Every structure is written in C-alpha cells, then in structure tokens.
Amino acid sequence: MTDSAVIEPGLDPYSQLVAQSVERISPAVAGIEARSAGGRPRGAGSGVIYTPDGYLLTNSHVAQRADTAVVSLSDGRTCEAVRVGDDAATDLAVLRLSGSGFPHAAFGSSSALRVGQLVIAIGNPLGYQATVTAGIVSALGRTLRTASGRLIESVIQTDAPLNPGNSGGPLADTAGRVVGINTAVAGGAQGICFAIGIDTAVEVAYQLMRHGRVRRSRLRLAGQTIALDRRVLRALGRTEPAAVMISEVLPDGPAQRAGLERGDLLLELDGEPITGVDRLHRLLTAERAGREIGIRLLRRGKPRTVTLIPETD
Numbered sequence: 001m002t003d004s005a006v007i008e009p010g011l012d013p014y015s016q017l018v019a020q021s022v023e024r025i026s027p028a029v030a031g032i033e034a035r036s037a038g039g040r041p042r043g044a045g046s047g048v049i050y051t052p053d054g055y056l057l058t059n060s061h062v063a064q065r066a067d068t069a070v071v072s073l074s075d076g077r078t079c080e081a082v083r084v085g086d087d088a089a090t091d092l093a094v095l096r097l098s099g100s101g102f103p104h105a106a107f108g109s110s111s112a113l114r115v116g117q118l119v120i121a122i123g124n125p126l127g128y129q130a131t132v133t134a135g136i137v138s139a140l141g142r143t144l145r146t147a148s149g150r151l152i153e154s155v156i157q158t159d160a161p162l163n164p165g166n167s168g169g170p171l172a173d174t175a176g177r178v179v180g181i182n183t184a185v186a187g188g189a190q191g192i193c194f195a196i197g198i199d200t201a202v203e204v205a206y207q208l209m210r211h212g213r214v215r216r217s218r219l220r221l222a223g224q225t226i227a228l229d230r231r232v233l234r235a236l237g238r239t240e241p242a243a244v245m246i247s248e249v250l251p252d253g254p255a256q257r258a259g260l261e262r263g264d265l266l267l268e269l270d271g272e273p274i275t276g277v278d279r280l281h282r283l284l285t286a287e288r289a290g291r292e293i294g295i296r297l298l299r300r301g302k303p304r305t306v307t308l309i310p311e312t313d
Contacts, residue, residue: 021120021173024105024175027103028103029046029074031046031123032045032071034066035069042066048168056095058169059168064086079097082096085212088146089146090214092196109179116136117173118134119172121171123162123167131165133161138157150278156179159192162182179198180196180197216284217286217311217312218254218284219311220254223245223280225242228240236267240273247262258306270288289311
C-alpha cells in the first residue's frame with residue numbers, strides 16, 4: 001500500500017473517501033436566505049462558492065424571487081449577496097457575495113462520471129452547516145422539466161438523499177470536485193434525486209456572469225407536439241413520427257412577420273428536423289438569433305418553406 005492510500009486510524013476506505021471530499025469542499029458550501037426588497041425572507045437553500053471574489057452557484061428556484069440574500073459561510077460568517085442572474089430554464093442562478101478572499105470549490109467534469117460512481121451531496125440548509133449525504137450515480141443523461149416548461153438535459157440521477165434546504169448545494173466526487181448542482185427530489189419516490197451536471201452549470205454561469213441572463217432565440221409562438229399520420233410521413237419521405245403544431249402566433253414576433261399560422265405543422269428549422277416542442281427549444285440557440293433561417297412546414301396538407309429571423313430572448 002502506498003502512502004497516498006494509507007487509511008486513517010478508525011476509518012474504512014469508504015469513510016475516508018467521503019471525509020476527505022467533505023473536508024476539501026465544505027468551506028465553499030454556503031447557506032442562502034433569499035430576501036425581498038423590504039428584507040422579508042422569501043426562501044432558503046444552499047450554494048457553492050466557485051471564485052475567491054465571491055461568485056456563488058445555486059438553484060434558480062432558490063434565488064429568482066430574491067432582491068438580496070444573506071449568505072452563511074461554513075466558518076460562521078454571514079455576508080450579503082446580490083443576484084447576478086438566474087436561468088429558470090436550467091434552474092441555475094449566480095449570486096455575488098460582498099467581499100473577497102472566499103474559500104472556493106474546484107469544478108470537475110460531469111461528462112466523465114460513470115454509473116455506480118460514489119458521489120457526495122453537501123448542503124448548508126436552515127443553519128445546519130455542512131449537511132452531508134453520500135450515494136452513487138444511479139443514471140446519467142436524464143432529463144428534468146423545469147417550471148418554465150423547458151427540459152434540462154444531461155441531468156445526473158443519484159441516490160444520495162437530499163433535504164429541501166440542500167437545493168443548490170454541490171454534488172461532489174471523491175476528489176472534492178463539484179460535478180453537479182443538486183436540484184430536485186422525485187416526489188413519491190424513494191432514493192431518486194437529481195443534480196444538474198457541472199458542465200451545463202459552468203456554461204450557464206459564464207453567460208449569467210457576462211450577460212446577466214442566458215441568451216437564446218425565440219419565434220414567439222405556442223405549439224404542441226403531435227404524431228404525424230403514416231400517409232403524411234410517406235408523402236413527405238419523413239422518418240421522424242412527430243412534429244409541432246402551432247396553437248397560437250403571438251403578435252409582432254418573428255412567427256407572425258413570417259406569415260406562420262395557427263394549425264401549421266413545423267417540420268424543420270434551419271435544416272434540422274423538429275420532432276417535438278422540446279426539440280424546437282433545443283434548436284432555438286443564441287447563435288440562430290438575428291439571422292435568417294428557413295422553416296419547413298405543412299399547411300393544409302401542402303409543404304412549404306418560409307424564412308424568418310428569430311429574436312433573442
């Protein structure tokens with residue numbers, strides 16, 4: 001056995017891995033009390049500081065209703081924080097603490113996780129510092145629907161138990177690196193918890209720090225996913241069995257200006273197949289905002305292509 005693998009007296013290997021991870025990351029885990037402009041509490045949760053100048057990642061549902069927040073650190077200090085930005089579509093938010101020289105966590109990679117890998121969920125809920133649970137990665141690549149109606153992709157499923165106050169806290173690997181942001185517990189299920197992969201969180205945090213929001217494009221229409229008739233599929237030479245039917249075209253938006261109508265079936269956007277509302281959301285990236293793209297559709301049984309310019313949201 002090498003020196004690096006020496007087990008501390010009284011600790012089995014599993015306990016040592018968990019304890020070492022907690023020691024590394026817990027100083028950067030904070031409790032959050034969101035407050036209104038009048039100072040009234042509006043929610044609570046956890047977060048993780050990731051820069052020495054006080055940027056902190058948490059859940060959007062913890063921070064989105066807050067004008068300010070009081071953050072409790074693991075060493076007993078409290079400080080005020082302001083919201084930099086939040087993104088309900090991924091249930092992520094960034095706060096900025098007043099001050100500098102904060103303990104901060106290192107990021108790992110959620111794409112490198114494996115099913116069965118040991119992970120540790122850490123929170124600072126309701127004033128209880130460094131609440132820790134451990135479990136394994138139960139599944140990868142899950143999707144989770146947020147209150148905004150969008151799907152979060154590449155979600156980590158774990159059996160590390162989460163308490164409500166742990167929302168926004170880090171999911172860590174045994175090296176003490178953040179691999180996810182804890183976000184939800186499946187209601188009515190035992191041992192099914194979810195975390196947003198840190199690869200997604202880093203991308204969102206960068207945009208929130210730079211723009212205060214995550215930039216996407218939009219068409220300003222409402223639609224629903226419908227199955228296509230087999231005869232329609234044959235006539236179109238299409239293998240994807242579903243499309244999006246427009247249920248409403250909002251005024252003064254790209255869809256209206258392009259002449260889209262209620263009842264149109266959207267088949268392709270910018271050459272990519274539209275197989276449902278979730279797929280359409282994924283296609284409406286910031287890169288497509290402000291440039292002319294083509295939409296292939298079916299109107300009263302006849303295919304046609306129109307061009308439009310998506311807006312940025």
